[in-house]
Amino acid sequence: MVLGIAEALASSFFPTSYVVHIAVAILTILVLRAFSQGRKTDRERDLHARIILLTGGFTPLGLTILQNLAQRGAHIIALSTEPIDAPNVTILVSLLRTTTNNEQIFAEHCDLSSPSSIRSFCTKFLTGKEQRLDAIVFAHEHKHIGSPGFLSARSKEEDQKERDAGSLASFLISTLLLPALLVAPVERDIRIINIVNPFYAAAAGLPFSTTFSEATSKKGKSIFLREGQRSLRSIVFTRHLQRVLDALPTAQVPKTEEGSRAVPVVSPKVQKSNIVAVSVSPGIGRVDTISSLLNADLMSPTGSYLGLFIYFILQPFLRIFTKAPTSAIQSVLHVLFLPTPFKILSQTTVTSTGEKKGPETPLDASTLKMPEEVLLPGALYADCAAVKLQVKIPEDLKEKDREARIEAAEQKRKTAKKGKGKAKEGVALDEEVVDIADDGEYGGELAGRLVWEEYEGALKVWEKENPAKAEEPKKEEIHVTPEDGGGTSVY
Template sequence: MPVNFLTSVVFDGPEVIPYWDQIKEYGPTVLPILLTLAGAKYYFHGATNTWERDMHGKVFMITGGTSGIGAQIAYELGQRGAQLILLTRRTNDQWVAEYIEDLRDKTNNGLIYAEECDLSSLYSIRKFATRWLDNQPPRRLDGVICCAAECIPRGKSRQITMDGVERQIGINYLAHFHLLTLLGPSLRVQPPDRDVRVLIATCSSQNLGDVDLNDLLWSDKRYPATQPWKVYGTSKLLLGLFAKEYQRQLMGYERKDKAPCNVRINLINPGIVRTPSTRRFLSLGTVWGLIIYLILFPIWWLFFKSAEQGAQSFYFALFAPIFMKTEGGNVVQECKIMTKVRKEYTDDDLQQKVFHNTEELIKQIETKSAIERKKHENAKKTPEQKAKERQEELNRKRDLHIKPETPEELESKLNSLRNQIGMGTGISSNEMPLFPDDETLKKVISSKKNASSNNSGGSKSNKSQKKSKKV
């Protein structure tokens, strides 16, 4: 059919083309516009990764793997045979179960799982990391891909995580800091021939952020509701500084086998992508904003990347062999390593301060959250439950078959055992305590020596008195 049509055009002229008169009239005006749009679409499409790598049998952990770029990466790696662990807020959610099942079917890969790790809770992150590390031999881990992010629309009030931290800072920065540092033992223990890569999603909005060492988590500063991108940019900037310092610490770690570090951390800037997060930000989180977003969708389609296009730089950082020849901490954009970065990325002292300050802040937040969590648990208990727990605790302390947890509990159980065998529980002032220190040992030994010398002197005087009586 196409051959016959082309033959007719050649021999009978272009008049046989349908709507030829309209094409001849409007073509000179419309054609340049179409070519311009096609060129713009090609330009904003971005670079495409050309590298390949065998993913079968490799294990990757993904945050934000259920939507946007994270979902696209999960689909691509799943098709390539990788084992995936998607960190989700809840695993008992029906939607999550159906999503995992659907992803397994689409990729024909049954090695895709979901694990509960709520990034808005440091306690949830610690529980997941503890479960992951509590295994012998250590679990295999070929990489961690951090795509999860929170972007608050303009005009919204300050939002916080379960730990009371500003939500964008808490999820984008603090959660990934906590997760990756807790997974440090798992990353460092991987065999030296394993190519381990950690990818952290960043954004050009980091250029709008700033670092305040006295208020890293934006706790004291007034929240800029009309300019929330400042907080978002700060979270991404802090994430980049953390990545640089953490890579330096991994490189400085001395393995038992003396092998060089095989872990590389890189920051990936995918560009502006049509993700749910972008849609929520542009629509201001409102219904009317969503309607306007849909009306203007051709503009977003033209100038913004799709999730598949935005994931290309992630594939490049995962597949290209050049990254194992670098020291890590690179910023990757449009499938190439950027050489021009913010000056903070070259300030080692600032990166160390940010890292250590964040560690201290996490300790304080976790301690406070643990106290609040315990108070909440106790408030929910009935008087009967509290009485039962107290009785169980008392029984546990009395039971000699249960290992004591404190020196006081051990001493109590030993006293109970002494009572049973008729030794008594009294401890004289000169008797050595159960857990003596050096000073106590010296005092007890000295007192025993004095007591023995007094006894020997007393016995001699008694003997002399008896002799004098006999005389």
């Protein structure tokens, strides 16, 4: 009976003459969806005893990252803009601990829109007993900011301030926590991952702009171009951060085992620092990108019912052509799981000869059989692969930089000439300067230096506009332990 009804319905709505067409259409949709979801990482890594700091951990993408890291045993510190005893934070942390069977999930309060809150957290971390960090994952900048005027009551200036605050938060946390990373043992594999939005391509084809004020002042710029400039600026900063790390004295991996007479040495052409900074573009996500673009989140104070309706109507297309959070995080997991030359050497024990006596010999990374793919320091990753990106530097910026270098060299020459007498008395004239090589990637050293300097200037303005609030009378602090099922302070 049931089969008969089903056959009758099928023959009525799907005539046999269209079976081939229907099958081809279904196959096409499945292929398009598989292509849109992107590659999945083929790597895996045990993260037990690894401490990972995660920002934006309570966004859709951040929660998916949080779950995947917890399933692999990572010790996670998720920064929350809300107090750690807030119901949604405690419930989520308790749920993740239960479902992943990992009690090492903690929440810490840090308002990324407040420089004083960021400094407070970093100070607490740097003065605490446990200062180990194996990775910092900045996931708060991936969420799209800005909606068309008919879907949002916010102005473009307010959106731009939120963009700038997110970028400055990443810069401030990176620079404040960098001392703790630099004093870590050299065999420790440390990674800084900056997750950016996918619209960097919208700004890559235009002359590179580093200034925050310019992006705010030009009202005619589209939302995608503003988002692209924010993303591209973060990519250039991350690449320059790697240049700074590489310019520091080269760290060599110590002997892997007691009695080993081979000294592992990583070739500078492969990796110069045990700290690797990379950018990751997860792609266009259905929740973090499209939902935010349409302002469809009614939990937000500015949520739009019209945006939610459009988002609902577009679901069939969004399910095919945009990424789910589980697909979007694949590139993030890929850069966390990929091996580095330092990691390979630290796990390899090789002796120069079989004899008990003999000189120690260096073991170059180039002499080892490396995996097919290793993590590229400073690179941009998308769809589990490194992306080549051309950044155009305007000629006027190049000319200004050239003039500034000539002026600085002339000033240095005059200073050295005047101080010859003091030099004879044993007074050092030249200060030690870190020589940062210009590799030409992502705009080269010039673009990276300009972005870094612009961040420093904008940070001063940001802190001036958001002074630290007067301390409130101290209240009894609430520390929720793992047994209580909520977030907790681990310092």
